[in-house]
Amino acid sequence: VAAPGREALRQRQADQGAQDAEARGAHEPFRSHAPRVGDDTQAQPEAGSYAWTKQWYPVCVVAHTDPKKPHHIQVLGKDLVFWCDGQKQWRAFEDKCPHRLAPLSEGRVEEDGTLLCAYHGWRFDGDGQCTAMPQVMGDANEEARMCKSARACARAYPTAEHHGLLWVWAESGADAFLESMTLNPPRLSEEYLELERARGGDSDGASGSGRGGGGDTEYKVNEWMQRDLPYGWDSFFENAIDPAHACVSHHGLVGSRYTDAIPFQWASRRGASAMDGFRMALDPAPPPFNVVGNYQATCEYDFQPPVHLRFDWEHPRGYGLAILHYCTPTSPGRCRHFQATVCTKDAGGSFDEQPRWFRLNKLSFQPSWWSHIVSPTFLHQDLVLLHSQEKIVEQEDETWFGACHMPTPSDKSVIMFRRWLQRAGGLGWQLPPAARRLPPIERDPTKLFDTWNAHTKNCVPCQRALMVTQGVMLASGVGAAAAISGGDLGTGLALGANLAGFNILRDLFYKYEFSHQDNGDDLWNIFARDILLKPAEDADMKR
Numbered sequence: 001v002a003a004p005g006r007e008a009l010r011q012r013q014a015d016q017g018a019q020d021a022e023a024r025g026a027h028e029p030f031r032s033h034a035p036r037v038g039d040d041t042q043a044q045p046e047a048g049s050y051a052w053t054k055q056w057y058p059v060c061v062v063a064h065t066d067p068k069k070p071h072h073i074q075v076l077g078k079d080l081v082f083w084c085d086g087q088k089q090w091r092a093f094e095d096k097c098p099h100r101l102a103p104l105s106e107g108r109v110e111e112d113g114t115l116l117c118a119y120h121g122w123r124f125d126g127d128g129q130c131t132a133m134p135q136v137m138g139d140a141n142e143e144a145r146m147c148k149s150a151r152a153c154a155r156a157y158p159t160a161e162h163h164g165l166l167w168v169w170a171e172s173g174a175d176a177f178l179e180s181m182t183l184n185p186p187r188l189s190e191e192y193l194e195l196e197r198a199r200g201g202d203s204d205g206a207s208g209s210g211r212g213g214g215g216d217t218e219y220k221v222n223e224w225m226q227r228d229l230p231y232g233w234d235s236f237f238e239n240a241i242d243p244a245h246a247c248v249s250h251h252g253l254v255g256s257r258y259t260d261a262i263p264f265q266w267a268s269r270r271g272a273s274a275m276d277g278f279r280m281a282l283d284p285a286p287p288p289f290n291v292v293g294n295y296q297a298t299c300e301y302d303f304q305p306p307v308h309l310r311f312d313w314e315h316p317r318g319y320g321l322a323i324l325h326y327c328t329p330t331s332p333g334r335c336r337h338f339q340a341t342v343c344t345k346d347a348g349g350s351f352d353e354q355p356r357w358f359r360l361n362k363l364s365f366q367p368s369w370w371s372h373i374v375s376p377t378f379l380h381q382d383l384v385l386l387h388s389q390e391k392i393v394e395q396e397d398e399t400w401f402g403a404c405h406m407p408t409p410s411d412k413s414v415i416m417f418r419r420w421l422q423r424a425g426g427l428g429w430q431l432p433p434a435a436r437r438l439p440p441i442e443r444d445p446t447k448l449f450d451t452w453n454a455h456t457k458n459c460v461p462c463q464r465a466l467m468v469t470q471g472v473m474l475a476s477g478v479g480a481a482a483a484i485s486g487g488d489l490g491t492g493l494a495l496g497a498n499l500a501g502f503n504i505l506r507d508l509f510y511k512y513e514f515s516h517q518d519n520g521d522d523l524w525n526i527f528a529r530d531i532l533l534k535p536a537e538d539a540d541m542k543r
C-alpha cells in the first residue's frame with residue numbers, strides 16, 4: 001500500500017525514465033521486447049554492442065576533492081586526469097602530456113588557472129590548449145604559434161557536475177562534446193533533482209532535505225561516500241543486486257546467517273532493455289528487509305546501466321529508504337563506488353523507522369568523515385569474498401555461467417544482470433586484450449583493506465579529521481608524560497587512555513580489516529541485536 005505522495009514520486013521517476021528512453025531511442029544499438037511483468041529473467045534484449053564510451057561516468061565527490069591538485073582516475077581502463085581550472089570548472093584530460101607523455105596527474109594546478117606538466121613545464125588551459133612552452137626559441141609570437149598546434153594540445157573529455165558528483169563522458173574529440181549533450185544523459189535521482197531545484201540549481205551534493213512527489217513526500221539525503229574497491233564493476237553490481245547474501249555476509253549488521261537465510265522469489269517490474277537495464281522486486285521481501293514489524297515491505301532493485309543501481313525499500317506505513325549506488329569501471333578488477341542514502345516519509349511516517357542498521361540514517365547529518373570510516377563496513381564484509389570470486393572464474397578459464405551453480409530462484413536478479421552484460425558484449429574496456437586480465441588474488445589483508453588508498457587520500461574531510469586526530473594524540477601523549485613525571489598518575493592514565501582511543505580512530509583512516517571467521521555471536525553483535533535493535537523492532541510489531 002503506497003501512500004499517494006510516494007506514488008506521485010514514483011510516477012515522475014517512471015515518466016523521466018520514459019523520456020530518457022525516448023531520447024536514447026534513435027541511438028540505441030538494440031531494443032528490448034521483453035514483457036513488462038512476470039518472470040522475464042530469460043527475456044533479454046537482442047545481442048548487440050553496448051556503446052560503453054558514449055556514456056557519463058562519475059569520477060569524484062566534488063566537495064570532498066582538493067581543487068588545488070590534479071587527480072588521476074581510470075575510466076574503462078583509460079587513464080584520465082581531472083582538475084579544476086581558473087574558472088572553477090572541473091576538466092578532464094587524457095593523462096598524458098602531448099610533449100613526451102608524462103602523466104599530467106603528476107603536474108600542478110598553477111595560480112593562473114592552468115595545468116602545468118611537471119616534466120618540462122608546458123601549460124594547458126581548461127580546454128586543453130597549450131598556453132606555455134618554455135623551451136621555444138624566439139619571441140612570444142613564436143611560442144604562441146607553436147602552442148596553437150593541435151599536436152601541442154591535451155586531449156580533453158566532456159565533464160559535468162550533477163548531484164555533487166563530477167561526471168566524465170568516456171570519449172574525447174569534437175563529436176564527443178556534441179554527443180555528450182545530445183545522447184545519453186547521466187543517471188540521476190529524482191530526490192537529488194528536487195533538492196537541487198529547491199536550492200536554485202546548486203548541486204554541491206551535501207546532505208539535505210526536501211519534498212518530492214508533488215510535495216507530499218519528505219526526504220533526507222545524506223552525504224556521499226566514495227571508495228575504490230579491489231574488485232570489478234561487474235562483481236559490484238552482481239553483489240549489490242543480490243539480497244540473498246545480506247543476512248549471511250552481513251551477519252550481525254543486518255540479520256543472522258543462521259535464522260534469516262530463507263527462500264524467496266523475484267518479480268519483474270521493468271523488462272530488460274539494452275540502454276535502460278531492468279527493475280525487479282522481491283516477492284515477498286525476505287529478512288532482513290521485512291524485519292521492522294510484521295508486514296510485507298516493498299523492495300525493488302533498479303539497474304540503470306552503465307553506472308547506477310537504485311534500491312527502493314518502502315514500508316506500508318508511509319516511510320521508506322532508497323540507496324543510490326553509482327559505480328564506475330576503472331580497471332580490470334577495480335571500480336570506484338559512490339553511495340548516498342535517501343530516507344523518505346509521507347504523512348504519518350517517520351524517518352526513524354528503517355530496517356536494522358539503516359536506522360542510523362536518522363543520524364545522517366553526522367560529519368561526513370565519520371560516516372566515511374564507519375559506514376563502509378558493509379563493503380569490507382563483501383570485499384574479501386568478491387575480490388577472490390571473479391579471479392576464480394578467470395583462473396578456471398570458464399564463463400561466469402559455466403563456473404557458477406545456481407539452482408534456487410534467489411539468484412534470478414544476478415542472472416538477469418549477467419545476461420544483460422553478456423548481451424551487451426561484456427564490459428567495454430579501452431585496453432588491448434592482453435591488459436584486460438585480472439590482477440592476482442591478494443592474500444595480505446593490510447593491502448586488501450587499505451583504507452588510505454581506497455578513500456582517505458582522495459577525501460579532504462577525512463584528511464582534515466585525520467590531522468585533528470593526530471594533533472589530539474600528540475597533545476594527549478605529551479600531557480600524559482608531563483602528568484606522570486609530575487606525579488599526577490590519575491591524569492596521566494586518563495590522557496593515556498585518550499591516546500589509545502584516538503589511536504584506534506586514526507588506524508581506521510589507514511586500514512579497516514574484517515574477518516568472517518571472527519564475526520560470530522560476540523558481545524558486540526549480541527549488544528547490537530538485543531539491546532540496540534530488538535526493543536525498537538518489538539515496539540514496531542505492537543503498533
Ligand code: FES
Pocket residue numbers: 097098099100101102117118119120121122
Ligand atoms: S612531457 Fe610534459 S612538458 Fe615535457
Ligand SMILES: [Fe+2]
Pocket residue numbers: 064368369372455456459460461462463
Ligand atoms: Fe572521507
